[in-house]
Amino acid sequence: MQTTTGDDADYRLRCLKQMLRIRLVEETIAERYAEQEMRCPVHLSIGQEASAVGVCDALMSDDRLFSSHRSHAHYLAKGGNLKAMMAEIYGKRDGCIGGRGGSMHLMDPDAGMMASIPIVASSIPLATGTALSDKFDNNGKVTVSFLGDACLEEGVFHESANFAKLRGLPIVYVCENNLYSVYTNLADRQPDRPLTDIPAAHGIEHRHVDGNDLEAVRKAALWAVETARSGNPTFLQLDTYRWREHCGPNYDNHIGYRTEEEFQIWRARDPLERYRKMLEESGTLAPASFAGLEKDIQAEVNGAFAFAIDSPLPEPTEALAHVYA
Amino acid sequence: MSMPETTSAPGAPVINMGTAIRDGLLEAARRDPSVIFFGEGVEDPAALFGTLKDIGKQIGHDRMIEMPIAENGLIGIAIGAAMAGKRPVVSLQRVEFALLALEQILNNAAKTHYVSNGRHNVPLVLRMIVGRGWGQGPEHSQSMEAIFAHVPGLKVIMPAFAEDAKGMIAAAVEDDNPVVVIEHRWSHYTTSPVAEGYVHRPLDGPRTVREGDGLTIVATSYMTLEAVRAADKLAEAGHPVEVLDLRVIRPLNLDPIVESVARTGRLLTVDTGFRMFGIGAEIASEVTSRCFDLLDAAPVRLGLPDHPTPSSRGLVKGFYPDATRIARTAAEMMGLDDAKISAIEEDILAARKDIPLDVPDPFFKGPF
Ligand SMILES: Cc1ncc(C[n+]2csc(CCOP(=O)(O)OP(=O)(O)O)c2C)c(N)n1
Ligand SMILES: [Mg+2]
Numbered sequence: 001m002q003t004t005t006g007d008d009a010d011y012r013l014r015c016l017k018q019m020l021r022i023r024l025v026e027e028t029i030a031e032r033y034a035e036q037e038m039r040c041p042v043h044l045s046i047g048q049e050a051s052a053v054g055v056c057d058a059l060m061s062d063d064r065l066f067s068s069h070r071s072h073a074h075y076l077a078k079g080g081n082l083k084a085m086m087a088e089i090y091g092k093r094d095g096c097i098g099g100r101g102g103s104m105h106l107m108d109p110d111a112g113m114m115a116s117i118p119i120v121a122s123s124i125p126l127a128t129g130t131a132l133s134d135k136f137d138n139n140g141k142v143t144v145s146f147l148g149d150a151c152l153e154e155g156v157f158h159e160s161a162n163f164a165k166l167r168g169l170p171i172v173y174v175c176e177n178n179l180y181s182v183y184t185n186l187a188d189r190q191p192d193r194p195l196t197d198i199p200a201a202h203g204i205e206h207r208h209v210d211g212n213d214l215e216a217v218r219k220a221a222l223w224a225v226e227t228a229r230s231g232n233p234t235f236l237q238l239d240t241y242r243w244r245e246h247c248g249p250n251y252d253n254h255i256g257y258r259t260e261e262e263f264q265i266w267r268a269r270d271p272l273e274r275y276r277k278m279l280e281e282s283g284t285l286a287p288a289s290f291a292g293l294e295k296d297i298q299a300e301v302n303g304a305f306a307f308a309i310d311s312p313l314p315e316p317t318e319a320l321a322h323v324y325a
Numbered sequence: 326m327s328m329p330e331t332t333s334a335p336g337a338p339v340i341n342m343g344t345a346i347r348d349g350l351l352e353a354a355r356r357d358p359s360v361i362f363f364g365e366g367v368e369d370p371a372a373l374f375g376t377l378k379d380i381g382k383q384i385g386h387d388r389m390i391e392m393p394i395a396e397n398g399l400i401g402i403a404i405g406a407a408m409a410g411k412r413p414v415v416s417l418q419r420v421e422f423a424l425l426a427l428e429q430i431l432n433n434a435a436k437t438h439y440v441s442n443g444r445h446n447v448p449l450v451l452r453m454i455v456g457r458g459w460g461q462g463p464e465h466s467q468s469m470e471a472i473f474a475h476v477p478g479l480k481v482i483m484p485a486f487a488e489d490a491k492g493m494i495a496a497a498v499e500d501d502n503p504v505v506v507i508e509h510r511w512s513h514y515t516t517s518p519v520a521e522g523y524v525h526r527p528l529d530g531p532r533t534v535r536e537g538d539g540l541t542i543v544a545t546s547y548m549t550l551e552a553v554r555a556a557d558k559l560a561e562a563g564h565p566v567e568v569l570d571l572r573v574i575r576p577l578n579l580d581p582i583v584e585s586v587a588r589t590g591r592l593l594t595v596d597t598g599f600r601m602f603g604i605g606a607e608i609a610s611e612v613t614s615r616c617f618d619l620l621d622a623a624p625v626r627l628g629l630p631d632h633p634t635p636s637s638r639g640l641v642k643g644f645y646p647d648a649t650r651i652a653r654t655a656a657e658m659m660g661l662d663d664a665k666i667s668a669i670e671e672d673i674l675a676a677r678k679d680i681p682l683d684v685p686d687p688f689f690k691g692p693f
Contacts, residue, residue: 039683040460040636091460091637099637102460118464119421120394150394154425181394183369189393255370313639323632 012275012284015057015214019049019272021297022073025082028301029072029089030249037309038089040102045073047212047243050271051176052077054217055144055236058225064112064134064143066127070242071106071116074146080108082300083307092311099314114143120181121147121154124173128160131171135231142170142228150181152198153189161202164233172224173199173235176211182246183257199235211238212271215278241266334520339692342487343513347376349491350414352523353498354384360498363390363403363415365422373416374454374513400426400451404433404503407449412498414450420469420507423453427472434503435478449503450494455546455597456510457645458683462636468598468629470545473505474575474607480504481574482528483597485512485549486693488519489572492526500528509547509597516691530578533585537565539659540591543582543608545571548595548627548646550689555652558669566655574604582608583615590621591658595646600628622658627651638683648673 026044033042045052052073056065059078067074075085081096088095089103096108104118114130117123127145134141151157152175164171177195179186199206205227209216217238224234243263245252253260279285340348354360362380364373367389372378381389392399396417403413417423423430430451437445456465474481480502484490490508497504534549535556544552549570556568567585586592592612594605605626613624627646635641649670656666680686 039638039681040462041465091639093639095637099640100463100633100635102462102636104462104465105636118462119425153393153395155395155397156425181365183366183371184391188391257370314637316640316642316644319632319635319640319644320630 018053033249042103043070048240050214051211051238055221058221066123067116069118075106078113079111080113082304086304086308090308093314094311121151131169149177168231206235208237211240337518345487345491349494353495360412396425401429407447416452420453452506460636463633466634483546487517492524511685517693531569535568540566541585541589544595546597554648592624596628
């Protein structure tokens, strides 16, 4: 998110650090998952960081965001509390929702991270609804609805897009197209037509960019967010790729639904590595300083894991609270 | 431990319930070319937890229909195909994914035969799986049989044992009505000897899996396994109780339950889903009406407490009824003294050792 102090005055360093932070958090989750202390399903976004970071950098801190089962990157990029996220994944009392949801339900409403809903496309109408409310309040807020390529198959996307356009809602639908729904390729789920034909059919303006190119994502997002703020819903298609298995810490290119070659093509388009190189070549980042960033951020990440591990498990009786407001 | 499942072929290979369901589906599809399969990842490497493994290889990939992630539309499409004479089997990885299609299921699947004055049939199988453990959380662990069982026109079945599941799934495919099959993920792991080839088990009602005169337990799905464990410990302690595996939630065949309660005088139900407004409530109410004067104790219902399923292993402690609670409740209803009840509880807990509560207990693997 945009802030204007210190190093962060340069959005490029800010975005690089945020991508690196998300990468290190998720690689640490992957590394430590076998300890069996994070006892909930985890859907990692490793390889997809540029879309979360580029989009969220175009948002104000009180803009809103909704996510899905694959929410770690969105949560962090929107400014969600890292310690509370890790405690949630560890099922601890200090989790962002007290251990009620685990990785698939991350939220931090104070940071505008409204909710993550693990039923495919289920959060899209909610995002459209906060946009409706914000329009009533004329408060200038924008809602971003992150959705996977599979969400375009669910009716509720179309119902929401229709309504958003009809009412001129301040919403940006961000489709992270990583080509897969679990093990099934897009080509086996949707006809061969541009994904952007779908928002177009609802009269929604759209852009389609390389989702692994931070600059391209951010530029498209700045357009999309400002257009939405003026009461014109927008749609972004960001092409990207998840590196690891759909759910869990491992690589699974050997089990037959996709190829090692395909993965290597995308691996070479690593959004973090690309951006680091770009910043080094342009002189924004001194060649030696990346290692220092990595060290500092890993220390923060380790601190968050330690916090989560030290946090107590909630007591069973706490499960009774909040059934009703 | 003795066999809760009366197998039709005692020497048959021991397989788990997931595999038995797959075999039953394959047999049914081989016998009838109008059987077609719908699923999200219908032929993917996971093959719906193995329950659709290699079916396409055997019967032809054209009969395996990959569902876009569009449950409402695709279940409606399956209903339409059923009206035109196909026998679609729709398999969903979680019960919750069916919620997107409730309108299609509760209106079109359930009512088309009735509203058409019998001119249309909807021979549809809707399989959905209950998740549990490993922090599944509030939206990947619901059972929801009460929702489907509430609606006339649907059949609802919940198999608990491998061979029975194989036969029931074949019966479901052959049934001319929409059949909702709710499978518990932890039941998929349970094993028993399962007859090879075609097996048919009618969708006719409960089955007695333990006999006893002290009390009648009626349980569904995975809870039947917990009930059996409790019953075995009660029997060892000299207090045999009857366990009925409900199997078919709708149409509900109460006769064997009433017959059993008339003999035992006590009814304990154990739901897989929420206790309030659950299956146990329906059974307790009907049984009370039909044999009020034969009851020695007020019927008791166990089930999930009145809040969503939390993810954390801290919060989920005590959420699910288990053999210990079933044994204690049954023993209290039979008036056993507390020392004896505690000893039975200890016995059950000792057998479980220190296995975490968010993974399946290997005890329940069988063979049953
Ligand atoms: C309604 C519904 N159907 C099916 C699922 C199972 N499921 C969980 S994640 C997922 C893949 C969704 O793909 P996409 O939206 O492209 O997101 P990605 O996982 O690729 O980030 C599926 C099918 C679900 N959670 N909800
Ligand atoms: Mg995808």
